[in-house]
Amino acid sequence: MTTDAPPLLAVSGLAKAFSGVPALRGVDLDVRAGEVHGLLGANGSGKSTLIKILAGFHEADAGTVTVGGRTVRSPFGPRGLRDHGLGFVHQDLGLAGAGTVLEHVALDSCGGAAGWRRVNWRAERRRVGDLLDRFEIEVDPDAAIDTLSPVQRAMVAVVRAVGAQELSSDGSGQILILDEPTVFLPRHEVGLLFDLLRRLRDRGDAVLLVSHDLDEILEVTDRVTVFRNGTMAGTRTTAGSTRDDLVQLILGTRDEHVPKGSATVHRDRPAVLAARGLRGSRVRELDLDLFEGEVVGVTGLAGSGFEELPELLFGARPAAAGTVEHGGREMSRPSPARSMANGVVLIPADRKGQGGALELSVLENMSLPFLAGRARGLSVDWRGLRRRTQDTCDRLGVLPANPRALFGHLSGGNQQKALLGKWMDTEPKVMLLAEPTQGVDVGARREIFTLIRSAVAKGMGVLCATSDYEQLVEMADRVIVLDGGRISAEITGADITKDVLASAVYAEEAS
Numbered sequence: 424m425t426t427d428a429p430p431l432l433a434v435s436g437l438a439k440a441f442s443g444v445p446a447l448r449g450v451d452l453d454v455r456a457g458e459v460h461g462l463l464g465a466n467g468s469g470k471s472t473l474i475k476i477l478a479g480f481h482e483a484d485a486g487t488v489t490v491g492g493r494t495v496r497s498p499f500g501p502r503g504l505r506d507h508g509l510g511f512v513h514q515d516l517g518l519a520g521a522g523t524v525l526e527h528v529a530l531d532s533c534g535g536a537a538g539w540r541r542v543n544w545r546a547e548r549r550r551v552g553d554l555l556d557r558f559e560i561e562v563d564p565d566a567a568i569d570t571l572s573p574v575q576r577a578m579v580a581v582v583r584a585v586g587a588q589e590l591s592s593d594g595s596g597q598i599l600i601l602d603e604p605t606v607f608l609p610r611h612e613v614g615l616l617f618d619l620l621r622r623l624r625d626r627g628d629a630v631l632l633v634s635h636d637l638d639e640i641l642e643v644t645d646r647v648t649v650f651r652n653g654t655m656a657g658t659r660t661t662a663g664s665t666r667d668d669l670v671q672l673i674l675g676t677r678d679e680h681v682p683k684g685s686a687t688v689h690r691d692r693p694a695v696l697a698a699r700g701l702r703g704s705r706v707r708e709l710d711l712d713l714f715e716g717e718v719v720g721v722t723g724l725a726g727s728g729f730e731e732l733p734e735l736l737f738g739a740r741p742a743a744a745g746t747v748e749h750g751g752r753e754m755s756r757p758s759p760a761r762s763m764a765n766g767v768v769l770i771p772a773d774r775k776g777q778g779g780a781l782e783l784s785v786l787e788n789m790s791l792p793f794l795a796g797r798a799r800g801l802s803v804d805w806r807g808l809r810r811r812t813q814d815t816c817d818r819l820g821v822l823p824a825n826p827r828a829l830f831g832h833l834s835g836g837n838q839q840k841a842l843l844g845k846w847m848d849t850e851p852k853v854m855l856l857a858e859p860t861q862g863v864d865v866g867a868r869r870e871i872f873t874l875i876r877s878a879v880a881k882g883m884g885v886l887c888a889t890s891d892y893e894q895l896v897e898m899a900d901r902v903i904v905l906d907g908g909r910i911s912a913e914i915t916g917a918d919i920t921k922d923v924l925a926s927a928v929y930a931e932e933a934s
């Protein structure tokens with residue numbers, strides 16, 4: 424790392440408001456050549472807004488950006504600062520499943536600022552091969568994107584951005600900006616992506632990495648900047664900073680762990696959900712009981728089957744065999760409608776694709792489960808629904824606490840809080856969660872755990888499928904580990920630690 428190097432990218436006094444509501448209130452940030460720089464901040468603190476301004480998606484209201492010593496003023500046009508050496512990898516990676524690696528990388532050399540031109544496939548094949556070789560990525564250029572593993576896709580998105588930078592600028596000091604690239608990656612593969620980021624840093628590039636995962640930030644970054652409520656809360660050198668330092672900077676207060684309660688397994692209580700001989704596309708002959716008032720975590724390696732369990736138990740994904748019981752009621756074929764009628768709700772991991780309708784308002788999204796109860800004939804009691812939504816938003820700290828706001832305009836963490844609040848309000852007996860705090864900041868995470876624990880104290884049963892060990896340590900009374908679709912370990916109470924979980928998950932792989 425080059426500590427005293429001049430910044431490759433310097434942002435100064437950048438401001439942006441949406442309909443008069445400030446998202447950025449004049450932030451500063453500098454990213455140097457030869458460093459991985461982390462950008463942290465609570466949900467809605469303005470990280471994506473900054474990146475979208477640099478990418479040309481939004482216009483800034485005020486402020487300047489200096490790239491490689493040259494000051495550029497917003498608006499930056501539809502290509503943003505790409506022609507100044509900035510490359511972007513957004514969370515969805517921007518790759519189309521059916522296209523090949525070669526086609527994706529070649530696309531950048533025939534479009535963009537240079538205008539359309541014919542593709543020289545032989546030259547493109549050489550360029551792609553060279554890019555993959557230089558960054559030691561073992562991927563076939565002719566492989567279709569949807570045949571690649573999640574981490575291979577992320578690495579292809581990164582080298583594609585690097586390749587595009589090399590085409591559109593003079594090749595000196597590149598700046599790569601990654602917006603939460605690890606959210607959809609299995610934990611054990613994140614290291615491969617980080618090795619790639621280190622290679623970029625070591626050749627003198629600057630990498631700006633947005634993440635909510637403090638362990639990742641501490642592992643891979645050299646410095647870190649924290650945004651709080653649209654302002655810059657501070658920049659720290661990572662070496663010597665602790666998790667608590669960062670949490671304090673993000674929240675303005677210290678982190679407090681949510682007490683788990685007694686953490687005993689209540690086998691004497693009624694099972695609110697049970698599965699016998701359940702088989703899915705990965706899950707094999709699984710027997711499971713979820714008792715009243717407990718949080719059961721389910722984890723494992725990618726492909727072990729833990730990811731599909733919430734959907735199988737809910738009926739959103741058909742089971743190949745087996746039965747599911749909701750509160751003692753046996754169903755050979757659970758369906759979402761029957762599950763909901765039995766008080767079982769599912770909060771899927773893909774909140775943007777499956778959890779909420781982005782183009783509807785917060786009010787419409789949060790009112791869906793209550794519409795039937797609030798309708799008389801063709802008229803709906805929207806005033807009552809608005810009151811309920813406002814109350815839930817206030818209680819959960821959903822920002823903006825405005826039922827009329829578009830759901831798609833809420834930051835990721837606020838969307839998740841709104842969805843959880845909606846389903847909590849239906850007072851379910853069982854909540855099935857898939858990666859419930861993906862993309863959610865430490866403060867909102869704590870609020871979500873508190874909410875879940877208070878519902879659990881009243882008897883709700885929770886099954887939470889996640890590869891986030893820390894979440895399991897904080898939240899679960901019992902964790903089952905899947906391997907090859909079958910339960911390979913069960914860990915309870917105080918035995919649930921990160922180390923124990925990691926060794927249980929990796930036990931089979933090591934043997």
Ligand SMILES: Nc1ncnc2c1ncn2[C@@H]1O[C@H](COP(=O)(O)OP(=O)(O)OP(=O)(O)O)[C@@H](O)[C@H]1O
Pocket residue numbers: 441442445446464465466467468469470471472473822823832833834835836837862864
């Ligand atoms: N297009 C938009 N219209 C209206 N408000 C918006 C729009 N985009 C963002 N906002 C608001 O601007 C604020 C900052 O949002 P932003 O997405 O930048 O936060 P973030 O730090 O990236 O959050 P997260 O970590 O949840 O992704 C939020 O209050 C958000 O609701």
